[in-house]
Amino acid sequence: xxxxxxxxxxxxxxxxxxxxxxxxxxxxxxxxxxxxxxxxxxxxxxxxxxxxxxxxxxxxxxxxxxxxxxxxxxxxxxxxxxxxxxxxxx
DNA sequence: TATCTGACGATAG
DNA sequence: CCTATCGCCAGAT
Numbered sequence: 001x002x003x004x005x006x007x008x009x010x011x012x013x014x015x016x017x018x019x020x021x022x023x024x025x026x027x028x029x030x031x032x033x034x035x036x037x038x039x040x041x042x043x044x045x046x047x048x049x050x051x052x053x054x055x056x057x058x059x060x061x062x063x064x065x066x067x068x069x070x071x072x073x074x075x076x077x078x079x080x081x082x083x084x085x086x087x088x089x090x
Numbered sequence: 091t092a093t094c095t096g097a098c099g100a101t102a103g
Numbered sequence: 104c105c106t107a108t109c110g111c112c113a114g115a116t
Contacts, residue, residue, distance in 0.1 A: 062097040
């Protein structure tokens with residue numbers, strides 16, 4: 001376990017239900033601004049996290065998991081449109 | 091220590 | 104609107 005991973009896990013676990021954060025936001029909140037690219041790796045390694053509450057900066061969903069991703073968010077009340085998150089993260 | 095990879099982000103075409 | 108490239112960072116090999 002690395003400090004980075006612990007930080008990301010903490011932030012993602014703290015995302016309120018029905019809300020979504022971008023990878024960049026998570027990385028910044030975790031204390032690693034700019035490391036949004038590495039956030040995905042943590043969500044993969046820790047599937048026990050609400051990874052579906054993390055989306056791309058442009059609202060895009062996880063490649064290949066768009067279907068599942070959209071469904072999970074939709075179940076929490078998150079507005080999805082054309083495979084993209086509509087509800088603002090804040 | 092060096093090199094490759096990727097659930098990103100922004101810009102260009 | 105979509106794909107491609109560049110820059111970024113941390114992880115894995």
